[in-house]
């Protein structure tokens with residue numbers, strides 16, 4: 115995600131550092147927030163992470179009249195803030211919203227007290243010993259081609275913990291999800307990877323080996339369990355010092371971490387840029403991602419390599435060269451129509467770069483998470499299939515409604531996604547109707563017409579737009595599971611608001 119790590123990164127608890135504050139105020143009597151000024155450097159303690167580390171936030175504020183500007187930093191991120199002060203009261207906004215404050219509060223007794231998001235927050239004047247650790251720059255390697263690992267000949271399918279569980283994922287959850295992947299039929303429908311996202315990390319031991327935190331007592335045993343179910347296990351890290359949730363990432367430990375994953379039996383790595391943005395520029399993305407591509411290859415274990423850099427640096431042009439099997443093309447998806455449609459439309463220009471072994475990734479599925487209608491989820495599934503996107507379910511597969519099951523496990527739609535030709539459809543808009551045509555192996559074509567409007571509409575598919583090599587042999591509606599007939603070179607059907615007509619048309 116493009117957000118900085120500390121945005122939305124969780125609780126910021128009150129700090130009681132009064133003694134230090136009083137001593138500092140007496141020592142400096144300067145503009146450090148000793149009762150009279152918002153201006154200066156402030157420190158606040160953040161969450162206690164699942165690995166026992168306690169986050170620290172440094173807020174630096176400047177004031178001109180009633181205008182405030184500043185930055186807030188933590189280990190893995192920095193965010194620019196601006197706002198206003200009125201007397202002792204202040205309001206600060208982040209770069210993402212001018213209406214929803216990032217922090218509000220008051221200067222009282224030499225402390226800043228307020229709320230960050232919905233959470234209570236206390237900052238005290240910072241001393242030099244509060245500085246965040248400096249990071250020694252490591253030059254990325256010279257570019258070369260990492261050879262293809264032979265994996266992901268069709269878009270990867272599986273499940274990922276982030277969309278629903280975020281920081282609440284643990285060993286038991288992953289085991290029960292793995293069980294449900296089998297009992298629900300998801301595995302047999304092709305969903306093979308069970309991917310642990312952020313917040314599994316512990317701390318590094320004396321040799322620099324990263325341990326899992328208490329939520330994952332034995333990663334190797336978990337991998338064995340997942341493998342025993344006929345599934346594969348994925349994990350998450352990033353090229354910076356910290357992940358997006360501020361946990362230790364792989365900076366300077368790339369080979370060591372790759373070896374650890376291989377020793378645990380990991381089959382898939384999602385590698386998330388996040389705090390690497392504090393060290394490297396976008397024109398270094400390729401070299402930085404290549405480093406982990408090399409490290410994974412050196413392990414000798416087949417590990418799917420998923421680049422997560424939100425479409426930065428025209429990743430589609432070099433993702434395959436660093437050994438990437440898929441790469442994110444957009445910001446994080448949310449369980450919301452506008453986010454889902456926005457992501458799939460935003461990645462449309464990347465279509466020529468998708469193909470067997472290397473895929474554009476408009477982010478994971480939200481199907482079944484409850485904030486879109488079933489029509490909208492059918493559109494979500496159809497568009498991901500038409501664009502040969504990875505199908506990584508992000509819902510609670512232990513507890514699915516019949517509609518969610520029917521959407522995620524629609525075998526005819528999955529077959530469109532998994533078509534061996536690996537073509538990514540591109541959209542063509544006509545008013546509220548958007549048509550996506552995907553050529554399939556063997557000369558068939560999949561076509562989807564999405565109704566973006568707020569009322570039901572009549573959607574027509576015209577044969578001439580499908581560029582078939584012969585006469586129509588069979589046309590099938592992949593959601594009603596019925597054959598349909600083209601008449602006079604076209605087929606039309608009523609499509610509900612935000613719904614989709616999805617056909618597979620085969621030619622003689």
Ligand code: GLA
Pocket residue numbers: 115116276311312357358359386422445446
């Ligand atoms: C970023 C990624 C998400 C998820 C979170 C975890 O936002 O884009 O998919 O991995 O980090 O912190």
